[in-house]
Amino acid sequence: MTNLMTDAALIQRARRGDQKAFGELVLRYRRPVLSVAYRMTGDAASAEDIAQAAFLQAWQQLGTLHESAALKGWLYRLAVNASIDHLRRNPAPADLSDEAADPAPTPEGEALERERAEAVRRAVLALPEQCRAALILREFEGLSYKEVAQALAIPLGTVMSRLSYARGLLRAALGPYLAYTSRSLEER
Amino acid sequence: MKEEARKVDALDRQLAESCGGPEEAAALRRSLSLYTLPPEEPGAAEAFWAQLQPRLAPRKPDPALCLTPLILAAGHALWQGVLVALGIITLTGGWTALTAWMAQINLVPASWGNCGPLPDLHSLAALIPASWAAPLGWVGLFAMSWALLLGLALCYGAWLFLWLQPARRGLRM
Numbered sequence: 001m002t003n004l005m006t007d008a009a010l011i012q013r014a015r016r017g018d019q020k021a022f023g024e025l026v027l028r029y030r031r032p033v034l035s036v037a038y039r040m041t042g043d044a045a046s047a048e049d050i051a052q053a054a055f056l057q058a059w060q061q062l063g064t065l066h067e068s069a070a071l072k073g074w075l076y077r078l079a080v081n082a083s084i085d086h087l088r089r090n091p092a093p094a095d096l097s098d099e100a101a102d103p104a105p106t107p108e109g110e111a112l113e114r115e116r117a118e119a120v121r122r123a124v125l126a127l128p129e130q131c132r133a134a135l136i137l138r139e140f141e142g143l144s145y146k147e148v149a150q151a152l153a154i155p156l157g158t159v160m161s162r163l164s165y166a167r168g169l170l171r172a173a174l175g176p177y178l179a180y181t182s183r184s185l186e187e188r
Numbered sequence: 189m190k191e192e193a194r195k196v197d198a199l200d201r202q203l204a205e206s207c208g209g210p211e212e213a214a215a216l217r218r219s220l221s222l223y224t225l226p227p228e229e230p231g232a233a234e235a236f237w238a239q240l241q242p243r244l245a246p247r248k249p250d251p252a253l254c255l256t257p258l259i260l261a262a263g264h265a266l267w268q269g270v271l272v273a274l275g276i277i278t279l280t281g282g283w284t285a286l287t288a289w290m291a292q293i294n295l296v297p298a299s300w301g302n303c304g305p306l307p308d309l310h311s312l313a314a315l316i317p318a319s320w321a322a323p324l325g326w327v328g329l330f331a332m333s334w335a336l337l338l339g340l341a342l343c344y345g346a347w348l349f350l351w352l353q354p355a356r357r358g359l360r361m
Contacts, residue, residue: 019244023237030233035225044226052240059244117222124223139220145199160199170216178215 008068015062022062026055029072032141033079039136040083042125050086054078073151076141080133080152087129116177123173131166134159256350263343270336 005013005024013021033054038047057078065074124132130152137148138159145163149156171178201210277283 017246019241022244023241026237026240027233030236031225038225039223047225048236051236052243055240056243113222116219117224120219120223124220139217140223160202167213167216170220171212174216174219177219178212 006068007071011062011065011068011071014059022059025058025071029075030055032072033075036076036079036133036136036141037083039124039140040080040129040132041086042121046086046090050079050082053086054082057082070150073143073147076137076143076151077153080137084129084133119174119177123170126173127166127169131162131169134162135166135170138163256347259343259347259350263340263347266336266339266343 005021007025007028010021010025014025030051034047034051037050037054038044041047041050054075055078058075065071124135127135133152134148137143137151138145143151145156145159149159152159154162277286
């Protein structure tokens with residue numbers, strides 16, 4: 001029954017205290033929220049906690065959501081805010097080697113790919129929080145510039161400058177890997 | 189729509205240039221795609237919900253959600269009341285009685301009584317005793333009109349405040 005309901009109808013019911021309807025919304029949007037939280041922190045366990053906190057806040061503040069169409073952007077904002085709160089409470093960086101560790105021996109190509117993935121991860125996590133948030137929403141979640149601006153409640157110009165700054169930093173951090181990727185793209 | 193798309197294209201080009209050209213931007217985008225969420229075990233979503241659900245306190249309806257329409261309705265009812273009262277007064281010829289009473293308590297100059305249908309009303313006015321309440325007429329009318337105005341202003345002011353509340357609470361960063 002709830003599977004067929006629109007977000008607007010589920011929000012309406014959840015506002016009246018229907019936890020089942022809210023549960024359906026959680027199932028629908030858990031993955032994007034988790035994805036933002038993971039990319040903000042680089043740690044899967046922290047991402048789970050952050051997603052829980054974000055959905056808890058969403059439940060408490062559901063009444064403040066004016067337009068149901070804005071739900072996804074609103075959840076992104078809650079996820080980004082919860083991630084930033086988490087990062088400020090736990091300033092020590094997540095154990096970067098932990099996520100990439102894989103004791104099994106692998107072929108050279110795969111190892112190189114993993115090394116690149118790890119470098120990307122480190123470079124993203126080294127970005128300033130606000131720039132990271134803009135980059136994640138734009139590049140990973142595929143939001144338009146306008147949607148990023150709405151989700152982060154900042155002007156479009158600020159989104160552009162944060163993205164430009166983030167990309168500049170990533171270019172500097174990933175220089176050799178980018179050259180390699182460019183070459184492999186050309187070869188294709 | 190086209191304008192928007194053009195604007196976005198321009199922004200993309202601008203960003204790509206600041207990023208070392210479109211090839212490097214594409215390479216960067218491809219590199220970023222390597223940073224993915226670790227694969228999940230089956231049933232992870234259900235486990236997530238099972239962990240979240242007990243933490244959801246029963247939702248108390250947001251007072252602003254009930255108060256906003258209530259206050260708006262109160263303001264509306266107040267207006268309706270005023271309009272209905274005016275309608276009834278007009279239909280029952282109460283204006284003349286009112287004017288006569290007002291003339292009696294010196295709220296309107298007695299000379300007003302000589303225009304239109306009012307002369308007849310002097311007799312009606314005479315029926316209304318010029319009692320001790322007469323001097324209070326001024327105060328009563330003054331208080332009533334101010335109460336009405338203040339009531340309406342309060343209703344709409346409170347409604348506006350409550351209506352703006354969620355927008356203020358939602359913003360951060």
